[in-house]
Amino acid sequence: MRIRATVAAVSGALALSALVVPAAQAADSASSYRAEAAKVLHAAHSASGKSAFSTADDGPYAMDVTFSDFKIAAAVKVGTTNHVSTTVTYTMTHGADVDITADDFVTGPYIYRGSFDTPDNMLFGDLPATCTETSASTATCTGKIDVYPSEGELLNSDAGTWKGGALAIAYNGQDPSSDSFDVTKVGYADQGDLGSTLVQRYSKLTVNASPEPVKKGKTITVTGKLSRANWEDNQYHGYTKQPVKLQFRKKGTSTYTTLKTITSDSTGYLKTTTTASVDGYFRYSFAGTSTTPAVNATGDFVDVQ
Known part of the structure; x- marks a missing residue:
C-alpha cells in the first residue's frame, strides 16, 4: 500500500517513503517511475549529509535544470476512497548539456506540506510529466498529482495549504534496478516553493x-x-x-x-x-x-x- 511520507530532515522536499506505491500497482510503470526516482533522490539527499535514510558516500551530480511558471488548481478536494488526480503545468529550463529528449530523462511535479527542507508530507504523480520543447533551453511540461486517500497518504492534519515543486532526473544509461547502478553518473535537479494549492477534506x-x-x-x-x-x-x-x-x-x-x-x-x-x-x-x-x-x-x- 502507499505509505505516508515520513517526517525527516531531508535536503529538498523528497523522502524515500513518499515514493512508495500501492501493492496493486507494483508491476506497472508508476511503480517503476516512483521506485527508481526514490533511489536517485534518496542518494542525493544522503550525499548532502542531511538524509536520515542512508549512509551512501556519493550521490548524483547536480544538473543544470530549473523550474518556473508552476500552475496547479487552487484546491484539490479529496474524499475517503476515490483516486483524485489534478493536472500541473510548468516550464523547465535547462543547460545545453542536458538532453531532455533522452529516453531515460524524467521530470515530474509534486506538492509538499510544511517546509521544503523538512516536509511533513509529499504527494506525487503516478507517471512522469510529458514535455514539449519550446526552445533550445526550455520546455513546457504537464504532469499530475495523484492522491489515494484510502492508502494512508494523508492525515486529517494535512488539510490546508501545500506548496508545489518539481524534479528532473537524467539516468544517462544507468539502470537503477541493476547491481552495477552507479548513481554518481546520474543527473538530478529539485526545486520547491514554485506555487501553492489547498488540499481539502471533501x-x-x-x-x-x-x-x-x-x-x-x-x-x-x-x-x-x-x-x-x-x-x-x-x-x-x-x-x-x-x-x-x-x-x-x-x-x-x-x-x-x-x-x-x-x-x-x-x-x-x-x-x-x-x-x-x-x-x-x-x-x-x-x-x-x-x-x-x-x-x-x-x-x-x-x-x-
Missing part, C-alpha cells in the same frame, strides 16, 4: 424541510447535516460548530436568498425553523474553510397550500 451537506405539504403561515422545520472526509478512518463525520446558511428559492425562480445563519452542532447536525409563505426550495449552504470546500445541499421542495 464535504457533504444534506437538507430536509417538513412537513410537506404545509399550510401557509405554518412552521416549517429544516434539518440537515454538514460532514467531511476523515482521511484516517475513510469515513465521513460531522463538521462541528460551523456557520451554515439556510436559503430559499421561490418556485419558478433561479436565485436563492439567505434567510438566516445557524451553526452545526457537536455532530454536524443542523436544525432550524421558518414560516411557510410560498412554494419553493429550501437548502443549506456552507461557505467553506481552508481545510474544507464550500458545498450546497440540493434544494428540498415544499408545497405551500
Whole structure:
C-alpha cells in the first residue's frame, strides 16, 4: 500500500517513503517511475549529509535544470476512497548539456506540506510529466498529482495549504534496478516553493424541510447535516460548530436568498425553523474553510397550500 511520507530532515522536499506505491500497482510503470526516482533522490539527499535514510558516500551530480511558471488548481478536494488526480503545468529550463529528449530523462511535479527542507508530507504523480520543447533551453511540461486517500497518504492534519515543486532526473544509461547502478553518473535537479494549492477534506451537506405539504403561515422545520472526509478512518463525520446558511428559492425562480445563519452542532447536525409563505426550495449552504470546500445541499421542495 502507499505509505505516508515520513517526517525527516531531508535536503529538498523528497523522502524515500513518499515514493512508495500501492501493492496493486507494483508491476506497472508508476511503480517503476516512483521506485527508481526514490533511489536517485534518496542518494542525493544522503550525499548532502542531511538524509536520515542512508549512509551512501556519493550521490548524483547536480544538473543544470530549473523550474518556473508552476500552475496547479487552487484546491484539490479529496474524499475517503476515490483516486483524485489534478493536472500541473510548468516550464523547465535547462543547460545545453542536458538532453531532455533522452529516453531515460524524467521530470515530474509534486506538492509538499510544511517546509521544503523538512516536509511533513509529499504527494506525487503516478507517471512522469510529458514535455514539449519550446526552445533550445526550455520546455513546457504537464504532469499530475495523484492522491489515494484510502492508502494512508494523508492525515486529517494535512488539510490546508501545500506548496508545489518539481524534479528532473537524467539516468544517462544507468539502470537503477541493476547491481552495477552507479548513481554518481546520474543527473538530478529539485526545486520547491514554485506555487501553492489547498488540499481539502471533501464535504457533504444534506437538507430536509417538513412537513410537506404545509399550510401557509405554518412552521416549517429544516434539518440537515454538514460532514467531511476523515482521511484516517475513510469515513465521513460531522463538521462541528460551523456557520451554515439556510436559503430559499421561490418556485419558478433561479436565485436563492439567505434567510438566516445557524451553526452545526457537536455532530454536524443542523436544525432550524421558518414560516411557510410560498412554494419553493429550501437548502443549506456552507461557505467553506481552508481545510474544507464550500458545498450546497440540493434544494428540498415544499408545497405551500
